[in-house]
Structure formats: structure tokens, C-alpha cells
Amino acid sequence: MDVRIEELYKKYLKRSIPNKFLLSDVEDVLINEYLSKSLDKKQMRFLVDPKEFDLYNKCYIIDSVEILHNLFTVQEKNEFISLKELNKQYTLDSSETTKEEIEYTLIQEGEYLVIFLGIDSDGYIKDFKTVGNSERLFHRLVVLMGIEKEDCNLENRDFHDYLEALSNLGYLD
Structure with a gap:
């Protein structure tokens, strides 16, 4: 051990x-602490494996520059800088690039984070998925999902x- x-x-x-938090408690944290916005999950469907899509009931986006700055670790920020530099060298051709590819690139560059939440029949978080890298947000969601x-x-x-x-x-x- x-x-x-x-x-x-x-x-x-x-x-x-x-040990566990209700969706209302988690929403309170996401909206009030992280200034997240609730979205229709269908808007971000492209970010989830089709076989997993129905596992999630709610979707949120965090796009406040100040909040993101505080959420990302120094290492994550450095990785975003490196990725942005790399993407400048290999720019996407807008005539051949889908909206989904552009959005996914923005997420990978740290411009915003997406959270999907699955809720059980009692209103507790049973599963979550984050799209975008934030160790701090991941840990917070692990705690909020509880055990x-x-x-x-x-x-x-x-x-x-x-x-x-x-x-x-x-x-x-």
C-alpha cells in the first residue's frame, strides 16, 4: 500500500x-466559480464518441480568459503556447476545414474548455468528460462527482x- x-x-x-454532490450543487460551482455557460449538448456533439453521447445529460463551456488563466497550470500554459506556435506553422486551410476542426483546435490551444456531465436518477453526477486540458478542473470534477x-x-x-x-x-x- x-x-x-x-x-x-x-x-x-x-x-x-x-462524498457526493447533486447536479444543482455542481452547476452552482460551474456557473458561479468558473463562469461557465450551459449549452445544449447537441452543439458539442462532435466532441464525444457517438456511443457515449447519451451518457451525458448536460454540457457547459468555460471561456472566460481570467478563469482559464487561473485554471491552467504553468505547464499547461506552456503547452498551449507551443501548440499555438506549431499551428501557426501548419495553418488550417479554411476551404478544407470544418467548423468542428476549428473549434477542436481552439480547445486544444486553451481558448475554452467543455464539460459534459452524466446524471443518475437521484440527481447526482455519475460521469463526466472534459474536453481540453485542465488538471485543476479535472480534480475538481472528480471531487464533485464524489464516491x-x-x-x-x-x-x-x-x-x-x-x-x-x-x-x-x-x-x-
């Missing part, structure tokens, strides 16, 4: 962290990921 995970587990036990109480044990790899996300966001400090 990983010593770090055991330490995180001990810290977790000392706190009363809610069932019965799955909170050290043998469960998903619980390890949950503990890591809590730690990375400072909830276990």
Missing part, C-alpha cells in the same frame, strides 16, 4: 467531506484517485 495514500486516508477520516461511502476503502483504486484529487485541491491540508 502506498504510504502517501494511507496518509491522505487518515486526513480524509478527520474531515467531514461530502459512494461503501467504495471509500484503501483497496479501491477509484478511492485513491478521489483522495489524490482532494489533496491536490487542498481539501486535506
Whole structure:
């Protein structure tokens, strides 16, 4: 057993962290903290494998420059700069490029992020997909999706990921 995970587990036990959040709670975070906008998921259908599309009920976009600046790590920002430079060298031919390809390029360059949420019958987040790179947003969504109480044990790899996300966001400090 990983010593770090055991330490995180001990810290977790000392706190009363809610394990799951309702869609309304998650929407509150997305809209108020990240200034995200709700979209009809069909507008971003091209970003999801057709076999997975029906797993998601909601779609959000984060495009505030200030919010994105705070969400991205230094490494992610550097990767966006490199990708933008590379894309300048190999520009897309607008006559041969689809709207979807242009949008996907903008996402990969850090211009915006897209979040898809799947909701269970009780109104809790059961699944999510982010399109675009943001380690911080990913960890936040892992925490907001939560984990069932019965799955909170050290043998469960998903619980390890949950503990890591809590730690990375400072909830276990």
C-alpha cells in the first residue's frame, strides 16, 4: 500500500467531506466559480464518441480568459503556447476545414474548455468528460462527482484517485 495514500486516508477520516454532490450543487460551482455557460449538448456533439453521447445529460463551456488563466497550470500554459506556435506553422486551410476542426483546435490551444456531465436518477453526477486540458478542473470534477461511502476503502483504486484529487485541491491540508 502506498504510504502517501494511507496518509491522505487518515486526513480524509478527520474531515467531514461530502462524498457526493447533486447536479444543482455542481452547476452552482460551474456557473458561479468558473463562469461557465450551459449549452445544449447537441452543439458539442462532435466532441464525444457517438456511443457515449447519451451518457451525458448536460454540457457547459468555460471561456472566460481570467478563469482559464487561473485554471491552467504553468505547464499547461506552456503547452498551449507551443501548440499555438506549431499551428501557426501548419495553418488550417479554411476551404478544407470544418467548423468542428476549428473549434477542436481552439480547445486544444486553451481558448475554452467543455464539460459534459452524466446524471443518475437521484440527481447526482455519475460521469463526466472534459474536453481540453485542465488538471485543476479535472480534480475538481472528480471531487464533485464524489464516491459512494461503501467504495471509500484503501483497496479501491477509484478511492485513491478521489483522495489524490482532494489533496491536490487542498481539501486535506
